[in-house]
Amino acid sequence: MAISSNNVQVYTTLSKELVAEIDKDAKENFRTRSQQINMILTEYYKTRMTTNHESE
Structure with a gap:
């Protein structure tokens, strides 16, 4: 990623x-x-944000 x-x-x-x-x-x-680590972190935070919104 540039x-x-x-x-x-x-x-x-x-x-x-x-x-x-x-x-x-x-x-x-x-x-x-680098792309793999980026994907792992991005998916983690997408999941976390979705989970947080569902619990509200």
Whole structure:
């Protein structure tokens, strides 16, 4: 993903085991590691927002 005014680049440290799982899933879905992490976080927050709205 290109860095634009709407994006912020974030650095984090993850365990080797977690990165291996992310890489495996990324490969299966023809994504890069960065794309896979982006998808995981995006889906997490979409689900969380949906769940929060349903409980109101």
